[in-house]
Amino acid sequence: MVDIPERARELLGRPILVNLATTRPDGAPQVNPMWFIWDGEFIWFTHTSYRQKYKNLAHEPRVSISLLDPEDKYGYVEIRGVVDHIDPDPEAKLYQRLSEWYDGKPITPADAAQRVAIAVRPTKVHV
Amino acid sequence: MVDIPERARELLGRPILVNLATTRPDGAPQVNPMWFIWDGEFIWFTHTSYRQKYKNLAHEPRVSISLLDPEDKYGYVEIRGVVDHIDPDPEAKLYQRLSEWYDGKPITPADAAQRVAIAVRPTKVHV
Numbered sequence: 006m007v008d009i010p011e012r013a014r015e016l017l018g019r020p021i022l023v024n025l026a027t028t029r030p031d032g033a034p035q036v037n038p039m040w041f042i043w044d045g046e047f048i049w050f051t052h053t054s055y056r057q058k059y060k061n062l063a064h065e066p067r068v069s070i071s072l073l074d075p076e077d078k079y080g081y082v083e084i085r086g087v088v089d090h091i092d093p094d095p096e097a098k099l100y101q102r103l104s105e106w107y108d109g110k111p112i113t114p115a116d117a118a119q120r121v122a123i124a125v126r127p128t129k130v131h132v
Numbered sequence: 133m134v135d136i137p138e139r140a141r142e143l144l145g146r147p148i149l150v151n152l153a154t155t156r157p158d159g160a161p162q163v164n165p166m167w168f169i170w171d172g173e174f175i176w177f178t179h180t181s182y183r184q185k186y187k188n189l190a191h192e193p194r195v196s197i198s199l200l201d202p203e204d205k206y207g208y209v210e211i212r213g214v215v216d217h218i219d220p221d222p223e224a225k226l227y228q229r230l231s232e233w234y235d236g237k238p239i240t241p242a243d244a245a246q247r248v249a250i251a252v253r254p255t256k257v258h259v
Contacts, residue, residue, distance in 0.1 A: 022205055024198050026153035026163035033194035034161045036153035038208050067160035071151050078149055081165050 006046065012132045013082045016072045017043035020107045024071040025050065027061040035061060040103040041070075047089060047124040051099040054119050062088050068125055082132050089126040098122075133173065139259045140209045143199045144170035147234045151198040152177065154188040162188060167230040168197075174216060174251040178226040181246050189215050195252055209259050216253040225249075 009017070022038040029035055035058065042049050048070065052059055062068070066088035074080035094100070097117035104112040114120065136144070149165040156162055162185065169176050175197065179186055189195070193215035201207035221227070224244035231239040241247065 022200065024151035024153075024163055026151075026161035026196070028155050028159055028161045032155055032159065032192055033212070034153035034155045034163075034192075034196045035210075035212075036151055036161075036163050036196045036198045037210060038198060038200055065159055065161075069153070069161045069163045071163045071165060073149065073165055078165075083162075083164060085160070085162075 007127050007129060009127060009130055010132045012080075013072070013084065013130050016074060016082055017048070021072060021075060023073075025058075026069040026071070027058055028065040028067070029057070029061050030064040040107055042099075042103060042106065047126055048084070048086065049099060050123040050125065051094065051097070051103055052121055052123055053116050054093075054121050059121065062091070062123065067128075070125070082130065084127050084131075085129040086125040086127045089124045091124070092122045094120040094122040096120075134254050134256060136254060136257055137259045139207075140199070140211065140257050143201060143209055144175070148199060148202060150200075152185075153196040153198070154185050155192040155194070156184070156188050157191040167234050169226075169230060169233065174253055175211070175213065176226060177250040177252065178221065178224070178230055179248055179250055180243050181220075181248050186248065189218070189250065194255075197252070209257065211254050211258075212256040213252040213254045216251045218251070219249045221247040221249040223247075 026036040070084045097120040099122040101111035152166045153163040197211045224247040226249040228238035
């Protein structure tokens with residue numbers, strides 16, 4: 006496993022919106038803010054199986070994640086990684102967990118049946 | 133020119149850090165926070181001619197930009213675009229302008245001689 010410096014661990018342990026970049030099948034990049042949770046091995050994202058980002062990851066599993074420190078606008082970390090696996094999550098348990106972590110109440114989204122949990126393995130960290 | 137909705141114009145007019153995603157020559161995405169300025173036609177970024185992002189853009193000129201509203205964490209805009217042109221900026225005039233706009237004082241960076249000004253033309257806006 007790649008070494009995760011303390012500075013990155015500190016940001017990975019907080020409910021901050023990160024920007025997740027993926028590559029579209031035609032080669033253009035895509036980037037969106039995302040909730041995440043870090044379990045010490047994987048960075049987990051909730052998503053659905055019918056949206057563009059899922060198609061991107063099926064085609065190109067490498068990602069890049071930008072974490073900005075809300076208290077230090079120039080304190081940022083870039084983590085490059087790769088999708089290790091994607092689990093079906095038809096009860097949206099990861100979404101519930103993340104909505105509670107970020108907003109204080111567990112929400113079950115309307116698209117729960119199509120929800121997936123994406124596990125990203127970090128491969129390089131720029132602090 | 134693509135239509136820029138009012139919501140996007142509002143964010144484009146403020147000194148917020150945006151996340152700029154590019155595609156590396158090997159197909160993996162890259163994303164970093166960046167200063168920018170919008171002139172009504174192009175979104176301008178200051179960069180250098182020797183760093184990875186410049187190499188990425190020479191290979192794949194399409195980019196994606198994520199703008200988060202600092203006052204509304206779920207108010208974000210994604211702008212897809214393409215590099216229209218890149219101007220040499222050996223006096224780092226764009227860096228000076230951006231450092232004044234973001235931090236209140238114009239700075240001339242040590243790498244001024246290698247500075248370039250990157251003009252991105254928006255091609256699609258998701259609000």
